[in-house]
Amino acid sequence: MKQDARKIVIVGGGIAGLCAAVYAQKCGYQVEVLEMHDIPGGLAANWRRCGYTFETCLHWLYGSNPSSPMHAQWREVCDIDRLTFIDHEIFGCIQTESGESLTIYTDVDRLEAEFLRRAPQDERTVRQFTAAIRKIAKFRMPSPGRSWVANLPALAGDLPCLLLLRQLSRLSCMEYGQRFTDPLLRSAFGEGEMGQMTVLALFFSLGWMSQHDAAYAIGGSQALIRLIVDKLIGLGGRLRLGARVERILIANGAENNAAVGVRLASGEVIAADWVISAADGHATLYDLLGGKYLTEATRKPYEQMQTFPSYLQVSLGVARDLAGQPPIVTRLLDAPLSVDPGTQLRQVSFRIFNFDPTFAPAGKTAVTCFLPTRNFEYWSSLEQSDHDAYQVEKHRVAADVIAVLDSIVPGISSGVEVVDVSTPATVHRFTGNWKGSMEGWFIPPGVSFKPMPNTLPGLRHFLMVGQWVSPGGGLPCGPMTARPAIQSICHYDHVPFTPTA
Ligand SMILES: Cc1cc2nc3c(=O)[nH]c(=O)nc-3n(C[C@H](O)[C@H](O)[C@H](O)COP(=O)(O)OP(=O)(O)OC[C@H]3O[C@@H](n4cnc5c(N)ncnc54)[C@H](O)[C@@H]3O)c2cc1C
Structure with a gap:
C-alpha cells in the first residue's frame, strides 16, 4: 500500500488530535484535523476580553526542562524551545482570614524550612514528606517511545522509588494531609473534590517543579497549541475549524467492521483510510459511533469510573x-x-x-x-x-x-x-x-494511571487518543497517546514510523 495515498481523519483539534496529526504527517500520511470550535486547543484554552487574556489551563507544563525525556517528546511535535518558560520560586501561598500564611516553595529545601517554621511539632512528618518529593523527583518515568519490556531495566533500578509510589498511590491528598497536626499544613493538601485525588499527583507535580521540569510558558496553553499547529501546517497537514463531526462512518465486513470516514454536521462526508477520535470519549462511543461498539469492557469506565469535576x-x-x-x-x-x-x-x-x-x-x-x-x-x-x-x-x-x-x-x-x-x-x-469534565478520568487512590485500550473490539482502522484513554489527563497525554497510536497505524500499514523526521 502506498503511504502517500493513505488519509487519516482526526476528530478534534485539542492537544491530542494535533499531536496525532503531526506524528501521522511526519510518517507520510495525509492528515485532516476536524475541530468543531473556531479555535484549536480544546481545554488548552485562553480567551481575550477587553485587552486581557484569561487562561484556563496552563499551570505547569511537564517537560519544560530541555534535558528531560518529556522535553524530547515535545520536540517531536513542535519547536518547544521557542517557548519562554517561567520557573516560579513560589508555587503558591495559603492564607487564613486571620492573617496566618504558608508559602509553598518549588525548591524542596525551602519548602521543608517553611513547613518546619510553621509546624516544628510535625518535624518527622515534614521530613518524610520532603524526602519523598526528593526521591520522586529523581524517578525516571518510563520512556513513552519504548515498550514496557525495554523500560524494565530502568524501572528495576528505581525499585525503592517504585515501592514508595505504590504506598502513596493508596492515599488521597486529604488522607496524606491528615498526617500533619497543624491545620494550615493539612489544608495545603486540598479539600473537597480535588482533595480526593491520589496524592501521587501532588508528589509528581512538586517533584517535577523542583527539577525545573514543570514550568509555566509565557502566552499560556495557546502558545503551545500555536506551535503544534505551526508544525502541522509546515508539514502540509490540514486543520479545519468549525467542522463538527456528527458520525464516524463504518463499512461492514465479514468479520470486522472498519472506519471509512466521517460525516460532518453540515452533511459533508469525508472519506479516510483511518479515523482517529481525539474528542470526548463518551460522545465518541455513544454518539459518533452510535453505541455500536460498546461491550462490557468498553462500557465499564463510563459506568464505574469517576471523571474530574x-x-x-x-x-x-x-x-x-x-x-x-x-x-x-x-x-x-x-x-x-x-x-x-x-x-x-x-x-x-x-x-x-x-x-x-x-x-x-x-x-x-x-x-x-x-x-x-x-x-x-x-x-x-x-x-x-x-x-x-x-x-x-x-x-x-x-x-x-x-x-x-x-x-x-x-x-x-x-x-x-x-x-x-x-x-x-x-x-x-x-x-x-x-x-x-476538566481533565477526563479522575484518579482517586488505588486507581492506575495506566493507559486504557485505544482501539475498540470489532472495529478496524479506528483509534482513540487523548485524555479519555489516559487516566489523569494533562497536556502530556497529547503526545503520549498520539505517538503509540500512529506507531500502531504505521505497523499495520507497513509504513516506517519516523517520529523525528
Ligand atoms: C482548569 C484546568 C487546568 C488545567 N491545568 C493543566 C496544567 O497545568 N497542566 C497540564 O498538563 N494540563 C492541565 N489541564 C488538563 C489539560 O488541559 C487537558 O487534559 C488536555 O488539554 C486534554 O486534551 P485532549 O486533546 O485530550 O482533549 P480536549 O482538549 O478536550 O480536546 C478535544 C477537542 O475535540 C473537539 N471536539 C469534540 N467533539 C468534536 C466533534 N464532534 N467534532 C469536532 N471536534 C470535536 C473539542 O472542541 C476539543 O477541541 C488543565 C485543564 C483545565 C480545564
Whole structure:
C-alpha cells in the first residue's frame, strides 16, 4: 500500500488530535484535523476580553526542562524551545482570614524550612514528606517511545522509588494531609473534590517543579497549541475549524467492521483510510459511533469510573499592578462560598498572572479564580431553561469571588474593570467534554494511571487518543497517546514510523 495515498481523519483539534496529526504527517500520511470550535486547543484554552487574556489551563507544563525525556517528546511535535518558560520560586501561598500564611516553595529545601517554621511539632512528618518529593523527583518515568519490556531495566533500578509510589498511590491528598497536626499544613493538601485525588499527583507535580521540569510558558496553553499547529501546517497537514463531526462512518465486513470516514454536521462526508477520535470519549462511543461498539469492557469506565469535576472560572481584569503577589493565592474561608446547590467551597484559589506580560496592558493584571463543581446538570439545565436566571447566578458567584479577593488585597474591587464567568455549561459547549469534565478520568487512590485500550473490539482502522484513554489527563497525554497510536497505524500499514523526521 502506498503511504502517500493513505488519509487519516482526526476528530478534534485539542492537544491530542494535533499531536496525532503531526506524528501521522511526519510518517507520510495525509492528515485532516476536524475541530468543531473556531479555535484549536480544546481545554488548552485562553480567551481575550477587553485587552486581557484569561487562561484556563496552563499551570505547569511537564517537560519544560530541555534535558528531560518529556522535553524530547515535545520536540517531536513542535519547536518547544521557542517557548519562554517561567520557573516560579513560589508555587503558591495559603492564607487564613486571620492573617496566618504558608508559602509553598518549588525548591524542596525551602519548602521543608517553611513547613518546619510553621509546624516544628510535625518535624518527622515534614521530613518524610520532603524526602519523598526528593526521591520522586529523581524517578525516571518510563520512556513513552519504548515498550514496557525495554523500560524494565530502568524501572528495576528505581525499585525503592517504585515501592514508595505504590504506598502513596493508596492515599488521597486529604488522607496524606491528615498526617500533619497543624491545620494550615493539612489544608495545603486540598479539600473537597480535588482533595480526593491520589496524592501521587501532588508528589509528581512538586517533584517535577523542583527539577525545573514543570514550568509555566509565557502566552499560556495557546502558545503551545500555536506551535503544534505551526508544525502541522509546515508539514502540509490540514486543520479545519468549525467542522463538527456528527458520525464516524463504518463499512461492514465479514468479520470486522472498519472506519471509512466521517460525516460532518453540515452533511459533508469525508472519506479516510483511518479515523482517529481525539474528542470526548463518551460522545465518541455513544454518539459518533452510535453505541455500536460498546461491550462490557468498553462500557465499564463510563459506568464505574469517576471523571474530574467540572468548574466555574471567574476571570477578572484588574487595573492594578499586582507585582509582589504570589502566582497562586489560596484563601481558607471561615464561611464557605456557595457555588451552586451541592457545592460549598472552604478554599478558594486565585491565579494572579503578574508574571505573564502578554495577558494584560502594562500596570494591569489578569486574575482568575477556579471553582470546581460536580453539579454539571444544574448549570447546563439553567443555561438552557432560564437564560436570565443563569446570568443572575453567574453575577452572584462573581460578586462573592470579588469579595474574597478584596479581603486578600483590600480595595482591589474598585480596580476590577472586566468580569467574565464561564460555567460547566460553557466548558461543555466549547469542548464537548462529558459532564464538562476538566481533565477526563479522575484518579482517586488505588486507581492506575495506566493507559486504557485505544482501539475498540470489532472495529478496524479506528483509534482513540487523548485524555479519555489516559487516566489523569494533562497536556502530556497529547503526545503520549498520539505517538503509540500512529506507531500502531504505521505497523499495520507497513509504513516506517519516523517520529523525528
Ligand atoms: C482548569 C484546568 C487546568 C488545567 N491545568 C493543566 C496544567 O497545568 N497542566 C497540564 O498538563 N494540563 C492541565 N489541564 C488538563 C489539560 O488541559 C487537558 O487534559 C488536555 O488539554 C486534554 O486534551 P485532549 O486533546 O485530550 O482533549 P480536549 O482538549 O478536550 O480536546 C478535544 C477537542 O475535540 C473537539 N471536539 C469534540 N467533539 C468534536 C466533534 N464532534 N467534532 C469536532 N471536534 C470535536 C473539542 O472542541 C476539543 O477541541 C488543565 C485543564 C483545565 C480545564
